[in-house]
Amino acid sequence: MKSVVIGAHLRRDDIEPPDKLESLSYVQAIPAGDLFLSGLPVADDQPLGDRELLLRVANIRAALLDRATFIAIRYGFAVSSPSEAAAKCAEHLDRWRALLEQHRDDVEMTLKVVASGSVARPDRRDFTSGGDYLKALHAATTSVEIDPEFRNAAEEAIGKGRWLHRDQKSLELVALVARGAVERVRAAGEELKRRFPQVPFLLSGPWPLEVFADETPS
Amino acid sequence: MDENLEELTLLETLDHLLDRGVVIAGEAVISIGDVDLLYLGLNVVLANVDAIKRTSRR
Numbered sequence: 001m002k003s004v005v006i007g008a009h010l011r012r013d014d015i016e017p018p019d020k021l022e023s024l025s026y027v028q029a030i031p032a033g034d035l036f037l038s039g040l041p042v043a044d045d046q047p048l049g050d051r052e053l054l055l056r057v058a059n060i061r062a063a064l065l066d067r068a069t070f071i072a073i074r075y076g077f078a079v080s081s082p083s084e085a086a087a088k089c090a091e092h093l094d095r096w097r098a099l100l101e102q103h104r105d106d107v108e109m110t111l112k113v114v115a116s117g118s119v120a121r122p123d124r125r126d127f128t129s130g131g132d133y134l135k136a137l138h139a140a141t142t143s144v145e146i147d148p149e150f151r152n153a154a155e156e157a158i159g160k161g162r163w164l165h166r167d168q169k170s171l172e173l174v175a176l177v178a179r180g181a182v183e184r185v186r187a188a189g190e191e192l193k194r195r196f197p198q199v200p201f202l203l204s205g206p207w208p209l210e211v212f213a214d215e216t217p218s
Numbered sequence: 219m220d221e222n223l224e225e226l227t228l229l230e231t232l233d234h235l236l237d238r239g240v241v242i243a244g245e246a247v248i249s250i251g252d253v254d255l256l257y258l259g260l261n262v263v264l265a266n267v268d269a270i271k272r273t274s275r276r
Contacts, residue, residue, distance in 0.1 A: 007239075008240075054232065054235065057235060058231045058232065058235050061235065062231075071240060072234075072238060072239030072240065073239050074236075074237075074238065074240060074241045074242070075235045075236050088242050092240065110234075112230075112266070112270065114267055114270055114271055114274075166237075166263060167263050167264065167267070169264065169267040170263075170267045170270075199274075200270045200271045200273075200274035201270065201274070202226065202230065202266075202270045202273075204227075204230045204234075207234055207238070210234065210239045211238065213239065213240050214240070
């Protein structure tokens, strides 16, 4: 068996024991230093790209977040033993503990905005060097912009978080929101939709610590 | 739930699963057949933006 690692948690009881929710029935707490990783045991030959597994892990993430805030681990990290998990995460543990203690009552909310103008994606065939192509790709992605008025209104609605350039079509504002303020932020999102009907955007969350778990903000 | 909104929510959820969170150093990119999950993640992101536009037009 191997375990698909889902997140890093402050306490064992953020993961176990399983409650009445079916989705958490098989999740195990894997000790890593003085933190715990949530892991879903699967057969060694289970392909991680399996659609059912992806959806199952997505459901488990949501159920775990209902219990307590955790640090999300990018999908695809699987371990065969607790010692392997602890060794591979060792360099992160101190920072994760500090983040989890600081943001125990916070979740992330994401506001994804479709860019006001499209930016052409560079064509690899136009470049002789891979490095130059990657630089051009990065430049194209970071040149994406949105209406400044909407940008300010979005920050007023969900808070001044981090703006991320993730592709050539959209920008994202990710903010830390107190658990008790999630509904207020959703209402602010609805108000934003009324004020800017011409700007396509999606407000989503709550999410675990994903962007704010990264020490190098974009 | 509205079908478009349901699709959008699923895409957003998969986008977060595949393209967010801490990357553990040394982990290989997963492949499905010949398609890396990394690219699958990118496709989800792009499909997500298109879905946002569709939903907003309604």
